[in-house]
Amino acid sequence: MSIFVNNKTRLLVQGITGREGGFHAEQCLTYGTNVVAGVTPGKGGHIVAGKIPVFESVHQAVNETGANVSLIFVPAPFAQDAMLEAVDAGIELIICIAEGVPILDSAKTLNFISKQGARLLGPNCPGIISPAERCKVGIMPGYIHLPGTVGVVSRSGTLSYEAVSQLTALDIGQSTCVGIGGDPLIGTDFVDVLKLFNQDPETELIVLIGEIGGNMEQDAARYIKEYVTKPVAAFIAGATAPTGKRMGHAGAIITGSDGTAAEKKSALETAGVVIIPSPGEIGITVKNMID
Amino acid sequence: MRFSARGNVIKIHEYQAKELMSRYGIQIPEGDTASDPEQTALLISHLGPPTIVKAQIHAGGRGIGGGIKFANSPEEGRGIAEGLIGSHLITNQTGAQGAIVHKLLVEKTVAIKREMYLACVIDRSSQGPLLIVSPTGGMDIEKIAATQPEKILRVPIDLGAGFQPYQSRNICRFLNLDPKFIRAIFDLMTSVCGLFIENDCSLVEINPLVLDERDCLIALDAKIDFDDDALFRHMRLSNFRDASQQEELERQATEAGVAYVKLDGTVGCLVNGAGLAMATMDLAHGVGAEPANFLDVGGSATIEKIAAAVKIMLSDTNVTIILVNIFGGILRCDILAEGIVKAFRDIGSTLPLVVRMSGTNVEAGTRILFESKLDVSFASTLRELEGILSAKYA
The missing domain is CATH 3.30.1490.20 (ATP-grasp fold, A domain)
Structure with missing residues (x-):
């Protein structure tokens, strides 16, 4: 088992005829993901990667192929339209890769999505991968992953790749790796993912990778303390970041005292989470916890 | 993932913020x-x-x-x-x-009777605009939040329904204003919300909001920030741009399309990905070496973009060493190496480099750096990188 996606996932790629969309649709397909359709308005009838049919609209794609998950590659200014189209067509899980979606677009989209009972991952996220299910829905490099029992959840893409490679190098596999995204408003947060990892029989240990800005890590700490029965290790990036400056990610900015790395680490530590002291020690810390 | 160059950042002056407020019917001096x-x-x-x-x-x-x-x-x-x-x-x-x-x-x-505080921001927990109101004006709101949280009222705004009369009644009561101000507060809050939403602001702040002797509500000071990601639909805001106010290196970085923040340390950090960039800064700090900058070159960088980024780091005179940490995916390590070599040659720099690359075309990238005769120490993992840096700063 895995969380969010599995070998039954029927993936639709929105923006599939663009440079990034086409490249990554093919990468997902090569990894083993069941990519059933693509959508680009104006390009209906095309075929991508020799076998993926392209449709004019998400409604058409869903009707023809039974797609239930959508991976969105359209540029940020058009992401709101793409996300709302996917929700309207009944897609259950929407994954938005684009960085730079206007924050009010995200706010309006999230409002609509929660009313419809769908789930959004992102925006500004690398997506999700489950190695044992051979299901990759995102832009992460597939080859660094190994099937196993560690669940990884992260606000940062490259830092989660770093964590996964350290785990794989020590022969520690992953159940599912979820990138929730670096924006201030996102559809799925740490608590949503922790809840599923806690219930997932395949997941035995959880690695949480947070960063400065907001108080999502503190919410996670409260949830872990109360409900999570599995061991959790956490790394928080940005201890050296100054107040009031945006560190790349729109969400990575310290505004109040809650946003600092020190506050987040102390909240997690209080909840019994093992704090990983340095980004080079993610793998070894988990190994020590297992041994 | 960014599909286009990063680039547009607009900050505006107080007089420009007041001009905008005035267009929305908010009274200014x-x-x-x-x-x-x-x-x-x-x-x-x-x-x-x-x-x-x-x-x-x-x-x-x-x-x-x-x-x-x-x-x-x-x-x-x-x-x-x-x-x-x-x-x-x-x-x-x-x-x-x-x-x-x-x-x-x-x-x-202005003949001031009372000073208050008013701001509108995006709230992460209610996932929409939030008005922040306080009867204590003219002070740092962060300090008030920390020391007197009971003096702050948070009013979430529904993006569909907008600001409601009951919220105006609540704000008046909280500010201890006479009920005769309910209408004026309603108009003011509706204006602030309209300004915030229609212009894709990230902050509208009136501090202090004053009540003058004629019982008018006036924005004595004003601050407006915009959501950089929405500037594409507000092209006229670019008239407000004032390049003389931006830190020179940060301005160059904006132009080159890389995310750069100047810091006070000596270790120039070149990384792809915001999280990995922050983690790399933390790693330097952990061995007693302070980072000189945050720099994320992004996913699909060209040789020219990498070279521009390295030159920006090298023109910071505090920098004594360059730390490179790249997890190559879409970004190819050979492109990265060529960009680094180009920048060092163009400037004629002899600063030492500590390089950790992994992923796409790492062998080719390593060869390019090795043959460049630059002073490069190679690490294959983050722990090795930490070790080398630690030895240099011991």
Whole structure:
């Protein structure tokens, strides 16, 4: 088992005829993901990667192929339209890769999505991968992953790749790796993912990778303390970041005292989470916890 | 993942923020801008003293920094303007180099009965706009939040329904204002929300919001920030741009399309991905070496973009060593290496590099750096990188 996606996932790629969309649709397909359709308005009838049919609209794609998950590659200014189209067509899980979606677009989209009972991952996220299910829905490099029992959840893409490679190098596999995204408003947060990892029989240990800005890590700490029965290790990036400056990610900015790395680490530590002291020690810390 | 170059950042001055507020029917003090001492004196005689003269820079802390002064006559105003215009004003938010003053905002003083606080921001937990109101005006709201949280009211705004009359009644009660102000508060809050949403703002702040002797609500000071990601649909806001107010290296980085923040340390950090970039800075700090910058080159970088990023780091005179940490995916390590070599050759730098690359085309990238004759130490993992840096700083 895995969380969010599995070998039954029927993936639709929105923006599939663009440079990034086409490249990554093919990468997902090569990894083993069941990519059933693509959508680009104006390009209906095309075929991508020799076998993926392209449709004019998400409604058409869903009707023809039974797609239930959508991976969105359209540029940020058009992401709101793409996300709302996917929700309207009944897609259950929407994954938005684009960085730079206007924050009010995200706010309006999230409002609509929660009313419809769908789930959004992102925006500004690398997506999700489950190695044992051979299901990759995102832009992460597939080859660094190994099937196993560690669940990884992260606000940062490259830092989660770093964590996964350290785990794989020590022969520690992953159940599912979820990138929730670096924006201030996102559809799925740490608590949503922790809840599923806690219930997932395949997941035995959880690695949480947070960063400065907001108080999502503190919410996670409260949830872990109360409900999570599995061991959790956490790394928080940005201890050296100054107040009031945006560190790349729109969400990575310290505004109040809650946003600092020190506050987040102390909240997690209080909840019994093992704090990983340095980004080079993610793998070894988990190994020590297992041994 | 970014599909286009990062690039647009707009910050605006107080007088521009007030201009925008005024268009939304928010009352501002009577006044205008002046660019030289003569204009300042003329403006003061036109407005009639007493007046207040405010230096226009993209930073707060102007009052304590000497950028806000009272002028009781045109002559006094002329003297103030002579001292301020063309000078670099240093405040607790500008850094040691200060910010250059080109314009002054001259306003008629307001007879203040009460000072309050009002702001609109995006709230992560309610996932929409949030009004923040406090009966304590003119102070740092972060401090009030920390020491007197009961003096702050948070009012979430529904993006569909907008600001509601009951919220106005609640705000009036909280601010201890007479019920006769319910309508005025409703109009003001509706204006602030409209301004915030229609212009894709990230902050609208009125601090202080004052009640004057005629019982008018006036925005005595004003600050507006925009969501950089939405600027594509507000092209006219680019008229507000003032390049003289931006840190030079950060301005170059904006132009090159890389995310860069200058810091005070000596280790130049070149990384792909914001999280990995922060983690790399933390790693340097962990071995007693302070980072000189945050720099994320992004996913699909070209040789030219990498070279521009490296040159920006190298032109920071505090930098004594360059730390490179790349997890190559879409970004190819050979492209990265060529960009680094190009920048070092163009500038003629001999600074040492510590390089950790992994992923796509790592062998080719390593060969390019190895054959370049630059002073490069190679690490294959983050722990090795930590070890090398630690040895250099021991």
